[in-house]
Amino acid sequence: MRRxxxxxxxxxxxxxxxxxMNAGKTTTLLQSAHNYRERxxxxxxxxxxxxxxxxxxxxxxxxGLSAEGLAxxxxxxxxxxxxxxxxxxxxxxxxxxxxxxxxTRAQVWQLSEIVDRLRIPVLCYGxxxxxxxxxxxxxxxxxxxxxxxxxxxxxxxxxKKATMTVRVDEHGxxxxxxxQVEIGGNDRYVSVSRDEYKKVMRGEGRIDPLQQPLPLT
Numbered sequence: 001m002r003r004x005x006x007x008x009x010x011x012x013x014x015x016x017x018x019x020x021m022n023a024g025k026t027t028t029l030l031q032s033a034h035n036y037r038e039r040x041x042x043x044x045x046x047x048x049x050x051x052x053x054x055x056x057x058x059x060x061x062x063x064g065l066s067a068e069g070l071a072x073x074x075x076x077x078x079x080x081x082x083x084x085x086x087x088x089x090x091x092x093x094x095x096x097x098x099x100x101x102x103x104t105r106a107q108v109w110q111l112s113e114i115v116d117r118l119r120i121p122v123l124c125y126g127x128x129x130x131x132x133x134x135x136x137x138x139x140x141x142x143x144x145x146x147x148x149x150x151x152x153x154x155x156x157x158x159x160k161k162a163t164m165t166v167r168v169d170e171h172g173x174x175x176x177x178x179x180q181v182e183i184g185g186n187d188r189y190v191s192v193s194r195d196e197y198k199k200v201m202r203g204e205g206r207i208d209p210l211q212q213p214l215p216l217t
Contacts, residue, residue, distance in 0.1 A: 012121045013147035014112050016100065018128040018139065020191035021165045023154035025125040026059060029096050030067055032123060041093035044085060045069035046078065048102040059098045069098065072107075079110035082118075092120055100126035103138030112145055125152075131167035131175065131189070133197070160193035166200050174200040 019025055029045070036043045047059045049071040059069045072078060086092050095114060097103065103111075103124070111122045124146070128139050135143070143149065156162040167175045167189055192200065 016142040016146040019152035100124035101136035108141040162191035164197035
């Protein structure tokens, strides 16, 4: 007697890949997008409009990889954008979000709807905390609602795992006040361990924000 055929359903999930600064989040996102496209699958990449370091809508990594994405603002309905894209261009296999800490609570919920109702995986990459050690809005709700959480690890100059991010001035001194969002890269932010973060915040010494460029050959 033949067994009935069962359709295999792949479970879509909301993923949050988080880390301190300069851990390779965007590089990992671009690699994931490439893997999907290499298999003939279609993806959408979202990036916050306020991050214009590589040009509005461009997702670029520190090692020279880049891809075009859709630049969103705080008031944009990402679920509506994705549904409209599917109506125009057909089947969508994955959604990826760069700098996901800048999502709003509503936008994280919208992305969860894409997972739960449309069965499309959503991969979010971003910082967990700001330079004061406090959660960003997007990170807060991704930590609360994501199906899977993965830390992308990086290292502190002390040799310990870096879990905190320090914002520094031009003299290498840590800043403890200022707006939560201030776009910058290696020249403004340094990833450190929790122990080093405490020392820097107490004013014990300074740190060099400039990292020597790595050879790519």
